[in-house]
Amino acid sequence: MKAYNLVIWITVLIVITMTASAINVGDGDISDWGTNLGNLYDANKWNLEGSWVPKAGVYFVVENDNSTCQNSYYTSPGIHIKGAGSSYTSWTEQSPTGSCQPIGGEPWDVEALYVTDDNNNQNISILAIVSIGPEGWNTTAGKLYICDIAIDPDNDGTYEYGVIIHPRPGLQQWGVYEVASWSPDFQGHSQFCYLTPSKNDPEGVAKGDYFELIDGLNPVKDPVNPAPGKDSIPNWAVEVTFYKSFVGMQGFSISQGSNNHGSKYYLSEAYCGNDAITNEVPEFPLLLIPAGIIVGFFYYHQRKKK
Numbered sequence: 001m002k003a004y005n006l007v008i009w010i011t012v013l014i015v016i017t018m019t020a021s022a023i024n025v026g027d028g029d030i031s032d033w034g035t036n037l038g039n040l041y042d043a044n045k046w047n048l049e050g051s052w053v054p055k056a057g058v059y060f061v062v063e064n065d066n067s068t069c070q071n072s073y074y075t076s077p078g079i080h081i082k083g084a085g086s087s088y089t090s091w092t093e094q095s096p097t098g099s100c101q102p103i104g105g106e107p108w109d110v111e112a113l114y115v116t117d118d119n120n121n122q123n124i125s126i127l128a129i130v131s132i133g134p135e136g137w138n139t140t141a142g143k144l145y146i147c148d149i150a151i152d153p154d155n156d157g158t159y160e161y162g163v164i165i166h167p168r169p170g171l172q173q174w175g176v177y178e179v180a181s182w183s184p185d186f187q188g189h190s191q192f193c194y195l196t197p198s199k200n201d202p203e204g205v206a207k208g209d210y211f212e213l214i215d216g217l218n219p220v221k222d223p224v225n226p227a228p229g230k231d232s233i234p235n236w237a238v239e240v241t242f243y244k245s246f247v248g249m250q251g252f253s254i255s256q257g258s259n260n261h262g263s264k265y266y267l268s269e270a271y272c273g274n275d276a277i278t279n280e281v282p283e284f285p286l287l288l289i290p291a292g293i294i295v296g297f298f299y300y301h302q303r304k305k306k
């Protein structure tokens with residue numbers, strides 16, 4: 001019976017460590033994603049790996065700056081890690097075009113994507129750290145913004161839903177839409193940039209917030225004429241939360257997904273396009289090891305009885 005009690009205790013502890021407390025969207029602050037993320041407001045801590053690590057229950061990928069090659073825009077490899085909570089591994093960023101990315105340097109960098117859900121299994125919350133602000137960025141192709149957030153609730157590679165970050169004609173800012181098709185970015189590198197909805201009305205409207213983080217040593221506030229270089233461009237946070245029912249995940253955790261295969265989230269900037277970032281939440285990843293421990297524990301005590 002003692003063994004049985006211990007198993008219950010272990011299970012309770014696992015559930016406590018797995019659940020993330022609610023994310024507060026609209027507070028102009030990202031430290032609710034984990035106290036370490038408060039370091040991203042600090043010019044001296046921005047480039048530390050630990051500053052990007054969130055609290056338990058938050059799945060994340062960071063691709064800040066350029067890990068594959070250094071050039072005039074990037075003299076250090078930056079931060080490239082992915083994981084869940086304090087458990088993470090280093091990660092080599094993929095380059096679909098074979099070029100150093102983000103092409104054009106910091107103005108086109110998508111830095112990080114965080115995803116979590118709440119204790120009551122009601123909401124999905126997403127945090128993106130990006131280099132293009134809400135005013136957009138002037139280019140020869142016109143004014144460009146970061147793309148829509150693409151959501152694949154069953155992790156099969158098709159993004160059936162999207163969240164509109166910037167309003168476009170007929171589309172509502174922060175609307176969560178069912179997707180008919182995706183347009184690529186302006187150079188064709190990123191497959192999933194701007195969504196075309198399957199019907200006029202969104203499935204629902206997320207609560208969203210887009211605000212500036214303090215960046216580096218010399219923030220330049222003018223998004224039209226920035227100085228190149230990783231410390232001269234302001235960085236921005238995009239924070240959204242919405243009901244799981246909007247994306248067909250009612251009653252499912254993000255690690256279950258709508259089909260028990262996890263779920264996937266994707267965000268690209270809109271021009272040089274190969275700087276896309278994908279946050280895949282694998283099926284039950286946090287449960288596997290603790291469940292193994294429990295099974296092993298039972299096995300050990302059953303054998304001990306005999």
Ligand SMILES: [Ca+2]
Nearest residue numbers: 024029030032
């Ligand atoms: Ca917040």
Ligand SMILES: [Ca+2]
Nearest residue numbers: 064065109111
């Ligand atoms: Ca960066």
Ligand SMILES: [Ca+2]
Nearest residue numbers: 063109110111
């Ligand atoms: Ca990046």
Ligand SMILES: [Ca+2]
Nearest residue numbers: 152154156158
């Ligand atoms: Ca899908």
